[in-house]
Amino acid sequence: MTLYRIILRSLRRSSSLPTSTTISTTQSLALHHHIDHQLQPQNPNFLVPVRSFAFSSAEEAAAERRRRKRRLRIEPPLHALRRDPNAPRPRRDPNAPRLPDTTSALVGPRLNIHNRVQSLIRAGDLDSASAIARQSVFSSTRPTVFTCNAIMAAMYRAKRYDQAIALFQFFYNQSNIVPNIVSYNILINNHCDAGRVDVGLDVYRHILANAPFGPSSVTFRHLTKGLIDAGRIGEAVDLLREMLNKGIGADSMVYNNLIAGFLNLENLEKANEFFDELKERCLVYDGVVNATFMDWFFNQGREKEAMESYKSLLDRQFKMIPATCNVLIETLLKHGKKAEAWALFDNMLDNHTPPNFQAVNSDTFNIMVNEC
Known part of the structure; x- marks a missing residue:
């Protein structure tokens, strides 16, 4: 194509000069026609500039454009997420409740x-x-x-x-x-441990009436423990029912407080009833209630039932968190079952595969070191 353009320009320059003979003009026209016939492609649009794409076809390019548009709709660019610094800040609703800090404040x-x-x-x-x-x-x-x-x-x-x-x-x-639910839980725990469970219940009612969030399962853990320590186990049962009615999932520690309370009252039947209810409701059971039953059986001199409860837990092959295993180890060591405690510790070390699963913590090693 480049050679054709050079020859064409040279012929045009030569045609503008005066010719001496008709033969030379005829020859040049014939040469022009010959070159044009030889070099011109069959496509009539060969002189139209063609835009090259990085795709094999125009359809593929169009598909890529559609894909990019979909991606922008799903993942908008970062500048679209940033608020315009020149835009006026939206006015805060004076009636809206103030919210506590988030972790981004740290x-x-x-x-x-x-x-x-x-x-x-x-x-x-x-x-x-x-x-x-x-x-x-x-x-x-x-x-x-x-x-x-x-x-x-x-x-x-x-x-x-x-x-x-x-x-x-x-x-x-x-x-x-502005406090968050952890702040209120700490306050309730202080009042309950200081023997002021009624004040803790008042804080709970204040959360329901004024806080922009609801109570958590930890709130009910502290309150049920405080009520049971005060000898008001009936109110603790009512509080458990209230927790479930609010849509909060069954919490093993709340049930454990009630089960321990009934065991201390020598009411094994009621304790087993709540244990069965927990196993029906709880999606993931952590095994802490078994340690409560074991400790009670050991204190009653019923070592066989205590070890049966322990073995039934091991047979389920749960991946228990360190807090649960630590309680089990302490219970075994407290009642002279050192071989079983060391076997459980070895099993915890085998299951410890961080970062996927953490089976031991510093408290675990403190317990075993103190035993040595």
Whole structure:
């Protein structure tokens, strides 16, 4: 094609010059016709510029365009997800409830405060941790709900119940930080362990009436345990029914509190009734109730029934979490079953395949080291 264009331009230049003879003109026209006939393709549109594609056909290119459009509809570009910085912020509904912090709030200076408080908690200096958390309320970097919960939970573990309750009052009622369900659960747990279960029930009713979220299964764990410790097992059963009616799934720890309460009342029949109900309702049973039955049978001098309960649990071949296995090991060691405890520990090590499944934790090793 390039050769044809060069020859054509040369012929046009030569045709513009004056010719001396008719023969030369005739010869040039004949040559032009000959070259045109030899080089011109059969396609009449050969001079129309053709756009090349990276596809074998136009249909394939169209299919690729449709695929890209579908992908953009499913996965919009990141700039489409970002709010226009120049656009005015939407006005907040003054009647909408304030929501607690999310984990995205733990960044920058607020994360630094949280880490400082956590470091002091691990070092056992709860007074300094509490002071830093309280002082940060008056600074430009206010603590998150997670920092407040951490120091409250540390006070609870140290059995400093009144100080934990005072921190809840300071952070959430006076300083206008929005609590989450964990905050309320810690408060309920402090009141119940301090023997003020009625105050814990008042907190539960406050959640139902005012909080933008509902109670969790942990809420019912603390309340049922507090009611049973106060000798009000009938109210604990009613609270279990209320939990199920609210659509919260059957929780093995709530049932375990009730079963332990009935066993302490020597009511084995009622305990078995709740155990059967748990096995029907619970999708994944963790085995913690078996440890409760084992401990009660051992204390009653019924070693055979205790080991039968233990073996029936092992026969199901559940992948039990470390918390459940730790309770089983403690129960076995408490009643002199060291061989079975070490066998269970070895089995836990065999099942420990992180990150897929964690079968042991630091508490497991602490129990076994203390036994040595």
